[in-house]
Amino acid sequence: MTCGMSLTRTGQSLYADGLYASPCKKPLMPDTASNPATPQLPHQAPLHTLHKLKQLLHSYFLKLYPEQNAEKLVQDTLDILELTPESKAIPTETLKKWNQKDVYLITYGDSIYSPGEKGLTTLARFFRQHLTHHFTAVHILPFHPFSSDDGFAVSDFSRVREELGDWHDITTLAQDARVMGDLVINHISSEHAWFQQFLNHEKPGCQFIKTLEPGERHHCSGASAQPCVKPGF
Numbered sequence: 001m002t003c004g005m006s007l008t009r010t011g012q013s014l015y016a017d018g019l020y021a022s023p024c025k026k027p028l029m030p031d032t033a034s035n036p037a038t039p040q041l042p043h044q045a046p047l048h049t050l051h052k053l054k055q056l057l058h059s060y061f062l063k064l065y066p067e068q069n070a071e072k073l074v075q076d077t078l079d080i081l082e083l084t085p086e087s088k089a090i091p092t093e094t095l096k097k098w099n100q101k102d103v104y105l106i107t108y109g110d111s112i113y114s115p116g117e118k119g120l121t122t123l124a125r126f127f128r129q130h131l132t133h134h135f136t137a138v139h140i141l142p143f144h145p146f147s148s149d150d151g152f153a154v155s156d157f158s159r160v161r162e163e164l165g166d167w168h169d170i171t172t173l174a175q176d177a178r179v180m181g182d183l184v185i186n187h188i189s190s191e192h193a194w195f196q197q198f199l200n201h202e203k204p205g206c207q208f209i210k211t212l213e214p215g216e217r218h219h220c221s222g223a224s225a226q227p228c229v230k231p232g233f
Contacts, residue, residue, distance in 0.1 A: 050083055097178075098137065104180070105135040108151070109143040109164040120160070120169035128176050137178040140170075146189055153189040 054074055061070040078084075098104075105127070110119035112126050120143070127138065142151035145161050160166050173179055188194055197205025 050078075053083075054078070102136045103134065104137050104139050105131060105177075106139040106141065108141045109161070118165040118169065119163065120165035120173060124169065124173040124176070127173065132176055135177065137180060138173060139180040139182065140173075141182045142184060143170075143181065147191045148189065149187075152184055152187055154184060154187070155189040155191040156193075157183065157185065 057074045057077055058070050061068065061073045065073065107123065108119075109123060112122050113119070114122040120140075123138075123140075127135070142154060143160055143164050144151075144154045145156045145159055147153050147155055160170065170179060170181070194205035194208050197203065198209040200206075
């Protein structure tokens with residue numbers, strides 16, 4: 001059996017990628033709540049109210065999607081998060097997905113290999129037998145079908161790569177740890193249905209791809225020195 005893995009200890013910064021999250025059955029790390037050296041987390045600050053969240057989302061949506069109704073996008077986001085107008089603060093459980101006490105195992109679905117066995121099956125078994133007392137969660141790097149870029153050029157977000165297993169294997173792993181999936185929906189393969197729709201001027205794909213004409217620079221604000229792009233439709 002061969003294995004390759006990396007370790008990260010999370011702090012106050014959160015990942016920007018998508019999340020397949022599952023609650024861990026029991027805490028795997030000692031409680032440090034009484035430790036005076038434990039840093040204050042963002043969710044403990046009184047500023048994290050629903051009102052402030054709405055203001056923050058509204059400012060982002062105005063910049064990112066100036067042609068869209070920012071108020072509606074904010075409300076759609078709150079609906080997805082199941083935050084109601086009556087909420088005076090963001091629910092604690094929503095903010096406690098992870099904190100400084102968590103230790104993540106970051107791995108590809110086939111970094112731990114056993115001949116004749118699906119990658120995620122091996123990962124789940126190895127984690128259960130050897131790692132449950134050392135890691136609280138697993139961050140699986142892209143596990144969908146892909147065409148290039150070490151798995152990041154995804155061709156189908158609805159499926160798990162056959163050689164790794166299937167969604168049942170993800171569920172099995174989630175019985176022993178919280179699972180974070182590296183969902184890179186802003187980075188797709190040229191074989192993805194959205195890109196093929198873009199080439200054929202079909203929706204919804206033609207609305208998702210941004211283009212820039214040769215020699216053209218599209219102004220935008222921000223820290224990036226790179227030219228921005230404009231919608232390809």
